Structures are given as C-alpha cells and as structure tokens.
Amino acid sequence: MARLIEHQRSKPYVVEAGADGKVYICACGLSKNKPMCDGSHKRAADEEPNALYIYDGVSRAKIEPTYT
Numbered sequence: 209m210a211r212l213i214e215h216q217r218s219k220p221y222v223v224e225a226g227a228d229g230k231v232y233i234c235a236c237g238l239s240k241n242k243p244m245c246d247g248s249h250k251r252a253a254d255e256e257p258n259a260l261y262i263y264d265g266v267s268r269a270k271i272e273p274t275y276t
Contacts, residue, residue, distance in 0.1 A: 213237060214260060218252040220245035238263060 217235040225231045231244070238248035251268065255261055260271040 212262065218249050218255060220249060 215235065215237040219235065220232040221235050223231045223233060234242050234245045234249070236249040236252050238251060239246045240248065251263070252261070256270075262269050262271055
C-alpha cells in the first residue's frame, strides 16, 4: 500500500556522537540511506512554506489542495 507522508523539515537532525563527531539523521524523508542523511534534502531547499510536495526518483510535483 502506498502512503503519502508529510515531512515538515528540510534539513537533517544533527546528533553529537561523542568522540566520533556528529551524526546526521534524515528528517526530510528523501534520503536513500535512512536513517542517515545523504544530502537529498537539498532538493527541498526551494519549497514554499506550508505547501505539500510529492517526490519520485527524479522529479517533484506540488500538490494543490482539493478543498478550500
């Protein structure tokens, strides 16, 4: 079953990992290496606030509200 999941953050969470340095956890939902960030959030940098987008492997579409 397909699901549409709304992510409201377009940058990773940064977790201090002691002597190992920092760990970057995906928060945008686009990473192909979840839960780790792979930089895919850069695709979401120009999203409009409060807008809903759907992404596939190569493109993005803005979802327009059905009801107003």
